[in-house]
Amino acid sequence: MLSMIVRxxxxxxxxxxxxxxxxxxxxxALPGDPAAYxxxxxxxxxxxxxxxxxLGLDKSLAQQFVLYVGDLARGDLxxxxxxxxxxxxxxENRLPASAELTxxxxxxxxxxxxxxxxxxxxxxxxxxxxxxxxxxxxxxSLPVFFTGLILVYVFYYxxxxxxxxxxxLNVFFSAPPQVTGFYLIDSLIAGxxxxxxxxxxxxxxxxxxxxxxxxxxxARMTRASMLAVLSSDFVRTARASGLSPMTVIVTYAxxxxxxxxxxxxxxxxxxxxxxxxxxxxxxxWPGIGSYAVEALIASDFAPVQxxxxxxxxxxxxxxxxxxxxYGLIDPRVRxxx
Amino acid sequence: MTVPALAVENLxxxxxxxxxxxxxxxxxxxAVDKGETVALVGESGSGKSVTAYAVMGILDAAGRVTxxxxxxxxxxxxxxxxxxxxxxxxxxxxxxxxNPRTALNPIRAVGRQxxxxxxxxxxxxxAEAPARAVDLLRTVGITDPARRAKAYPFEMSGGMxxxxxxxxxxxxxxxxxxxxxPTTGLDVTTQAVIMDLINELAAEIGMAxxxxxxxxxxxxxxxxxxxxxxxxxxxENAPTRELFRHPRHPYTAELIAATPDSAxxxxxxxxIPGTLPDLRxxxxxxxxxxxxxxxxxxxxxxxxxxxxxxxxHVVACWNPLT
Amino acid sequence: xxxxxxxxxxxxGENPVTGLAVGLFVLIVVAAVFxxxxxxxxxxxxxxxxxxxxxxxxHWFGTDQLGRDIFSRxxxxxxxxxxxxxxxxxxxxxxxxxxxxxxxxxxxWLDRVVGRxxxxxxxxxxxxxxxxxxxxxxxxxxxxxxxxxxxxxxxYVRVARAEANVRRDAxxxxxxxxxxxxxxxxxxxxxxxxxxxxxxVQMSLTMGYAILNAAGLSFIGLGVRPPTPEWGIMVAEGSxxxxxxxxxxxxxxxxxxxxxxxxxxxxxxxxxDIVDPRRRT
Numbered sequence: 001m002l003s004m005i006v007r008x009x010x011x012x013x014x015x016x017x018x019x020x021x022x023x024x025x026x027x028x029a030l031p032g033d034p035a036a037y038x039x040x041x042x043x044x045x046x047x048x049x050x051x052x053x054x055l056g057l058d059k060s061l062a063q064q065f066v067l068y069v070g071d072l073a074r075g076d077l078x079x080x081x082x083x084x085x086x087x088x089x090x091x092e093n094r095l096p097a098s099a100e101l102t103x104x105x106x107x108x109x110x111x112x113x114x115x116x117x118x119x120x121x122x123x124x125x126x127x128x129x130x131x132x133x134x135x136x137x138x139x140x141s142l143p144v145f146f147t148g149l150i151l152v153y154v155f156y157y158x159x160x161x162x163x164x165x166x167x168x169l170n171v172f173f174s175a176p177p178q179v180t181g182f183y184l185i186d187s188l189i190a191g192x193x194x195x196x197x198x199x200x201x202x203x204x205x206x207x208x209x210x211x212x213x214x215x216x217x218x219a220r221m222t223r224a225s226m227l228a229v230l231s232s233d234f235v236r237t238a239r240a241s242g243l244s245p246m247t248v249i250v251t252y253a254x255x256x257x258x259x260x261x262x263x264x265x266x267x268x269x270x271x272x273x274x275x276x277x278x279x280x281x282x283x284x285w286p287g288i289g290s291y292a293v294e295a296l297i298a299s300d301f302a303p304v305q306x307x308x309x310x311x312x313x314x315x316x317x318x319x320x321x322x323x324x325x326y327g328l329i330d331p332r333v334r335x336x337x
Numbered sequence: 338m339t340v341p342a343l344a345v346e347n348l349x350x351x352x353x354x355x356x357x358x359x360x361x362x363x364x365x366x367x368a369v370d371k372g373e374t375v376a377l378v379g380e381s382g383s384g385k386s387v388t389a390y391a392v393m394g395i396l397d398a399a400g401r402v403t404x405x406x407x408x409x410x411x412x413x414x415x416x417x418x419x420x421x422x423x424x425x426x427x428x429x430x431x432x433x434x435x436n437p438r439t440a441l442n443p444i445r446a447v448g449r450q451x452x453x454x455x456x457x458x459x460x461x462x463x464a465e466a467p468a469r470a471v472d473l474l475r476t477v478g479i480t481d482p483a484r485r486a487k488a489y490p491f492e493m494s495g496g497m498x499x500x501x502x503x504x505x506x507x508x509x510x511x512x513x514x515x516x517x518x519p520t521t522g523l524d525v526t527t528q529a530v531i532m533d534l535i536n537e538l539a540a541e542i543g544m545a546x547x548x549x550x551x552x553x554x555x556x557x558x559x560x561x562x563x564x565x566x567x568x569x570x571x572x573e574n575a576p577t578r579e580l581f582r583h584p585r586h587p588y589t590a591e592l593i594a595a596t597p598d599s600a601x602x603x604x605x606x607x608x609i610p611g612t613l614p615d616l617r618x619x620x621x622x623x624x625x626x627x628x629x630x631x632x633x634x635x636x637x638x639x640x641x642x643x644x645x646x647x648x649x650h651v652v653a654c655w656n657p658l659t
Numbered sequence: 660x661x662x663x664x665x666x667x668x669x670x671x672g673e674n675p676v677t678g679l680a681v682g683l684f685v686l687i688v689v690a691a692v693f694x695x696x697x698x699x700x701x702x703x704x705x706x707x708x709x710x711x712x713x714x715x716x717x718h719w720f721g722t723d724q725l726g727r728d729i730f731s732r733x734x735x736x737x738x739x740x741x742x743x744x745x746x747x748x749x750x751x752x753x754x755x756x757x758x759x760x761x762x763x764x765x766x767x768w769l770d771r772v773v774g775r776x777x778x779x780x781x782x783x784x785x786x787x788x789x790x791x792x793x794x795x796x797x798x799x800x801x802x803x804x805x806x807x808x809x810x811x812x813x814x815y816v817r818v819a820r821a822e823a824n825v826r827r828d829a830x831x832x833x834x835x836x837x838x839x840x841x842x843x844x845x846x847x848x849x850x851x852x853x854x855x856x857x858x859x860v861q862m863s864l865t866m867g868y869a870i871l872n873a874a875g876l877s878f879i880g881l882g883v884r885p886p887t888p889e890w891g892i893m894v895a896e897g898s899x900x901x902x903x904x905x906x907x908x909x910x911x912x913x914x915x916x917x918x919x920x921x922x923x924x925x926x927x928x929x930x931x932d933i934v935d936p937r938r939r940t
Binding site for chain 3: 014015016018019021022023026027029030031137138140141142143144145146149150152153156157164165269270271272273274275277278281282292293296297301304305307308311312315316
Binding site: 124231232233234236237238239240241242243244245247251252255256259329330331332335 | 393395397398419422423424425426427428431432434436439440441442443444445453454457458489491492502505506
């Protein structure tokens with residue numbers, strides 16, 4: 001098991017190297033004078049020169065790359081022009097907000113998609129089956145920001161069930177003391193039920209939006225995978241041995257069917273991390289997505305580069321986690337010698 | 338007359354496909370006595386496996402039993418409720434399949450797969466099951482069973498996987514085992530070993546066996562009685578020696594002539610003329626062999642004579658060999 | 660060719676949904692090409708008196724905060740969104756397709772380099788990478804096209820490479836080689852025509868994604884600048900008004916987006932059924 005993890009880690013290294021190189025190239029691909037862009041529209045000539053020297057733009061590309069990597073190793077992602085804070089600090093502060101939202105969205109999505117896919121596969125041709133297929137086709141066509149806006153209109157404006165889409169907490173509440181940065185967890189740790197309910201109600205719509213968005217590929221893959229597994233030889237053996245239908249479907253069919261679904265999760269995360277940005281804009285969510293968007297509008301480039309790098313590293317780490325999870329379930333991957 | 342372990346009566350099965358209805362089985366009848374080994378023999382596509390799947394109730398979704406009974410003791414398997422079927426399968430009647438490695442759950446240790454069946458049928462508690470599973474592995478001849486119980490199918494050879502399947506099938510000591518081409522795909526030595534194992538265990542617990550194969554020679558070695566099938570019909574049903582000495586159905590005779598054995602030379606090997614009829618046809622003749630049969634006479638267009646029940650040598654033919 | 664057309668008619672006949680998709684596609688193309696000439700009201704004309712009016716006979720989709728007619732804007736925006744999608748897909752097909760074919764056909768270091776590039780791109784969440792590229796290259800529509808093409812590059816490379824690999828060792832290629840044809844000629848005349856149908860299916864499916872990508876980028880302020888009518892930016896302009904009940908400003912461009920993407924996905928599925936019946940959904 002351990003050797004498998006180590007092997008996956010080693011495979012992840014070239015990806016990380018590639019990510020660092022690409023983000024480096026992006027900083028140098030800025031049109032015009034990169035130093036001017038990093039210094040901002042209001043900078044003086046001296047300030048621009050300072051930035052140029054600091055960024056090493058007067059040196060060769062190779063030397064610049066070494067400097068860049070050195071900065072990264074020290075955790076220096078630059079400084080934001082608009083806030084004056086270092087990019088690393090800001091990202092650290094805002095990451096939990098995005099993580100909480102994305103994770104909850106994924107949980108919602110899987111909680112709907114997986115049972116739907118299983119039911120569709122065990123009852124082919126039924127209403128559930130057709131519903132699953134329609135949802136799978138329609139789901140990939142819905143722009144995520146559109147879904148979010150429709151939900152706001154219906155649940156906030158028309159029905160008044162959801163609170164105003166103004167961020168993580170209503171103005172009447174204050175954030176719980178920071179332990180993990182996840183308001184849901186921290187409020188429970190602090191024993192503050194009011195804040196818990198308040199955070200949950202703010203999380204409801206954006207998480208639902210992300211959930212609806214990632215529903216389709218998961219439902220489709222679950223259905224297809226279950227269908228394939230249910231007609232496989234070993235399920236036939238399980239039935240022929242008289243095992244109870246519950247055992248056959250859950251212990252024999254489902255576990256095997258989940259393997260391709262777990263692989264699909266990698267792709268789903270790629271979409272989710274992108275959709276996160278759009279959802280944060282719709283719901284004024286103070287995560288790293290909106291951080292990057294605000295910086296973009298202000299032509300403040302350091303945060304954007306930091307954002308891209310952070311997301312890419314996160315994505316590589318998530319893929320690694322998925323591989324490990326897959327290995328936990330499938331011994332063939334674990335035990336290959 | 339003692340009650341047979343399994344009595345299949347007038348079984349008919351059809352499959353709905355895009356290109357029409359396939360009349361896969363028509364009026365299939367045969368019986369297996371307690372402790373008897375019967376071989377179900379025929380070409381690919383003759384309906385041997387379909388018969389087994391129909392009896393076990395694991396037909397493909399497109400398949401439907403249109404007529405007949407399959408009496409296992411007093412229970413008609415074809416009319417049983419899903420609950421009754423689930424109780425009986427694995428406990429009274431078991432099946433082992435071709436391709437043992439794909440027939441086992443690839444991500445579950447073999448010991449646990451055996452334990453699952455033990456817990457379900459064998460009045461064995463969850464705590465006792467793993468140890469009992471190891472015992473079963475030893476019974477089917479797997480060395481170092483305690484270690485092997487934790488192994489996965491992909492770590493085992495084809496022969497070992499088949500032994501595991503046998504262990505699963507025999508875990509609850511059923512009264513009837515259906516073995517669907519259990520040795521196809523295994524090497525010859527392993528074939529013999531597996532067949533010996535099945536016969537041994539069957540004798541030990543007094544279990545009847547239906548042995549499905551396309552290999553008439555193998556059937557001749559292992560079965561006491563042979564049921565010959567062609568295109569979804571039973572064409573002949575006789576004790577083995579009798580069948581080889583005095584085959585009465587023209588198809589059986591052709592099959593015997595086409596079966597290589599060490600004495601015959603390649604020149605003597607015949608091939609059976611013609612091919613299986615397309616079972617989607619609505620104009621199938623009553624005798625599905627008649628279109629390829631060299632002994633066809635005018636009467637062959639009539640529905641086949643009813644099988645004489647209780648007769649030891651049954652043949653479905655208007656013009657049998659004497 | 661005739662056989663394929665006949666098969667196409669059979670598939671469309673058997674599955675009316677594909678026929679619907681084709682119909683929608685034609686509608687979109689017509690709107691894109693003739694839209695600006697046919698709309699009743701100038702999409703850029705603002706009329707502050709008539710601002711924020713709900714859908715009515717005068718303004719079928721209502722008016723926005725500057726009094727502009729939303730129906731006209733939605734129809735005119737079709738051209739821009741469609742052009743962006745087509746341009747991205749053609750670009751990625753040209754670059755990714757050829758890179759993939761070359762990698763699959765010639766193998767060796769070319770294969771490895773192309774593979775590395777594709778892997779590196781795939782290490783990023785795709786929309787995030789598109790954001791980064793547009794931010795780095797500059798906030799223009801051309802750069803949206805480039806970013807979308809780059810982000811889809813790995814997918815096209817993979818499909819093209821797989822097909823080229825299969826056909827590299829195929830009989831007819833061997834025959835061509837034996838009769839003296841050079842490699843380039845083989846690629847052009849033998850491999851390409853066989854790879855093309857699969858790629859066309861992929862292109863249709865990617866069109867939907869390309870539109871969503873472009874709209875998403877515009878939604879966060881990248882690429883398209885107001886007052887240009889484009890579906891994504893129109894949804895962005897209308898998003899602030901959802902909370903106060905003026906739903907039509909964001910709804911109609913969003914619905915147009917959804918219908919267009921849905922149409923391309925269905926079309927792609929239908930094309931896939933025509934090209935390879937084994938892979939029917």
